[in-house]
Amino acid sequence: MSYTLKEMGQRGVPITTFPVIDAHAHFDFNENNEAGIADRLRRMDRTGIAWTIVSTGLSLGAEFKRGNDRAAALVELHPDRFGAYCHVSGNYPDIAPAEIERCFASGLFKGLKLYQTDVDFDDPRFDGIWEVVRKLRIPVLAHTWGDNLTNFDKAARTCPGIPFLAGHAGSAFAYRKYIDAALRTPNLYLDLSYSREHTNMIETMVTAVGANRVVWGSDVATFSMEHQIGKVLFADLTDDVKKQILYSNSAEIFNLKFADFTN
Amino acid sequence: MSFKIFDSFCGIGRWAKRDIITPSTVDEVVAQLDRFGISRALVYSNRIRQLSQADECNQTLVEMINNNERLIPAFSLALNPYEADNGVDSCFGLMRDAKARALWINSPFASKKLTHSLRRWQLGEWLDRCSKAKLPVLLYAEGLPPDNIDTLCREFPDLKVILTSVMYSGDSFLYPLLRAHPNLYVSLGHMYIPAGNPELFVRHHGYKRLIFGSGLPDFSPGGMITHVMYADISDTAKSAIFSDNLATLLNEVEL
Numbered sequence: 001m002s003y004t005l006k007e008m009g010q011r012g013v014p015i016t017t018f019p020v021i022d023a024h025a026h027f028d029f030n031e032n033n034e035a036g037i038a039d040r041l042r043r044m045d046r047t048g049i050a051w052t053i054v055s056t057g058l059s060l061g062a063e064f065k066r067g068n069d070r071a072a073a074l075v076e077l078h079p080d081r082f083g084a085y086c087h088v089s090g091n092y093p094d095i096a097p098a099e100i101e102r103c104f105a106s107g108l109f110k111g112l113k114l115y116q117t118d119v120d121f122d123d124p125r126f127d128g129i130w131e132v133v134r135k136l137r138i139p140v141l142a143h144t145w146g147d148n149l150t151n152f153d154k155a156a157r158t159c160p161g162i163p164f165l166a167g168h169a170g171s172a173f174a175y176r177k178y179i180d181a182a183l184r185t186p187n188l189y190l191d192l193s194y195s196r197e198h199t200n201m202i203e204t205m206v207t208a209v210g211a212n213r214v215v216w217g218s219d220v221a222t223f224s225m226e227h228q229i230g231k232v233l234f235a236d237l238t239d240d241v242k243k244q245i246l247y248s249n250s251a252e253i254f255n256l257k258f259a260d261f262t263n
Numbered sequence: 264m265s266f267k268i269f270d271s272f273c274g275i276g277r278w279a280k281r282d283i284i285t286p287s288t289v290d291e292v293v294a295q296l297d298r299f300g301i302s303r304a305l306v307y308s309n310r311i312r313q314l315s316q317a318d319e320c321n322q323t324l325v326e327m328i329n330n331n332e333r334l335i336p337a338f339s340l341a342l343n344p345y346e347a348d349n350g351v352d353s354c355f356g357l358m359r360d361a362k363a364r365a366l367w368i369n370s371p372f373a374s375k376k377l378t379h380s381l382r383r384w385q386l387g388e389w390l391d392r393c394s395k396a397k398l399p400v401l402l403y404a405e406g407l408p409p410d411n412i413d414t415l416c417r418e419f420p421d422l423k424v425i426l427t428s429v430m431y432s433g434d435s436f437l438y439p440l441l442r443a444h445p446n447l448y449v450s451l452g453h454m455y456i457p458a459g460n461p462e463l464f465v466r467h468h469g470y471k472r473l474i475f476g477s478g479l480p481d482f483s484p485g486g487m488i489t490h491v492m493y494a495d496i497s498d499t500a501k502s503a504i505f506s507d508n509l510a511t512l513l514n515e516v517e518l
Contacts, residue, residue, distance in 0.1 A: 009485065010265070010300065012492030039459075047493050173282060195431055195454045199295070199483045200284040221458035223431040227490035234299065234485025 009233035015048030021250035022052040024217025055113040059087030085113035097128040121155035141165040146172030153181035193219035269506035270304040272452035272476030278309040286480040317341035337365040364513040399423035409436035416444035452476025470500035
């Protein structure tokens with residue numbers, strides 16, 4: 001029997017019609033063991049999340065090499081289920097570019113993750129980072145919040161054609177800021193990971209910027225991936241649009257092939 | 264298997280700072296309930312979030328509900344310091360007539376602007392009456408110091424307290440509170456979504472103290488539904504969380 005995506009959410013059955021990609025996730029200390037990883041995979045299987053790209057809290061805390069190595073180790077264990085973000089910071093411009101090159105030389109990383117650290121993303125301290133991004137053509141996900149995108153869109157415009165994902169788009173209900181930023185920045189994508197689920201917000205974003213620039217991420221293990229996927233499953237959108245948000249946009253951004261996944 | 268859903272955290276009616284994409288009227292909110300398969304909702308008047316006159320908010324709440332059996336009134340605390348009983352008798356009479364089944368003791372989305380104490384010296388008459396009537400009280404937790412919750416539960420040990428808007432990162436204070444106070448309950452709405460839940464909560468506290476809530480009209484219920492439906496817990500637990508727990512609490516009310 002075939003169900004709509006909404007019906008799958010209503011019934012609590014895994015999404016099997018396409019491989020769901022989680023474009024914004026974390027992997028941290030308390031999961032970094034056999035049981036933790038097994039639990040993560042079980043949860044992904046129960047919802048139908050085929051592949052998740054993670055960064056680590058260690059890197060967020062400026063332990064870049066250790067944190068990125070932890071993400072890489074997870075990918076080595078389960079290359080068909082996980083990808084890794086290389087996480088660096090503009091507050092360490094002396095080491096960030098080399099760390100990005102180191103990570104991507106390994107072949108285990110698929111994107112660059114940045115956090116807001118009181119330095120605007122178009123600050124000269126980020127110049128070295130954007131140089132490497134342009135050279136290696138790396139998709140970038142950044143934590144942004146509420147009214148303050150900290151010029152992430154401006155930075156995106158210095159790297160035309162490279163996907164820049166604005167994390168937590170619409171947070172603090174500032175969805176218009178994100179929409180406006182996306183409308184003036186053709187390579188800016190709106191990442192939906194956010195603890196709240198403002199009524200009609202996803203639909204408004206899709207209408208304004210187009211379904212091809214809205215991307216799903218869960219921000220797990222900050223909070224529940226099972227909650228986050230419901231935001232899209234129940235959205236007042238067609239299943240084709242939901243598939244774009246949950247799968248095909250990220251597949252294109254991270255250059256993932258359907259055949260890579262086994263559900 | 265499908266489950267009945269009873270929403271513990273839902274507002275109706277207009278309020279001053281509403282964004283244009285957010286539903287507000289009764290018809291719009293009921294349409295949302297229909298869309299998400301929610302059979303009933305415990306509703307408050309959205310105007311109370313602007314700290315408007317609570318007694319007028321309660322009156323308009325009843326008017327808006329207009330005998331719709333799917334919408335169960337949750338009144339707002341209508342303190343009257345000019346009456347000897349602080350307004351209790353008057354409000355309880357109105358609640359009885361309106362078949363209200365719960366009472367908000369602070370304002371949704373306005374907890375940082377708490378205009379009264381939650382202590383016995385201010386709310387004693389009210390909360391003793393609620394305890395006696397088994398009328399649950401709703402408490403908006405976001406921004407509220409956890410000490411307030413602990414003190415409330417200690418001073419009124421028989422009071423049923425439903426916390427809403429506990430953050431997903433709130434377990435550090437929530438778990439000790441739940442262990443200390445058996446009459447404390449938690450609504451999922453609008454962001455009690457820690458990773459690993461609701462399994463973790465059920466493992467530690469059982470399934471009878473977790474209650475479905477959405478945060479409508481501001482927050483859409485879809486994620487909360489999948490938060491429970493995809494959980495590795497029994498159907499009994501899911502049914503309890505989705506509706507049985509709230510129904511049990513509200514059926515015990517003796518106004």
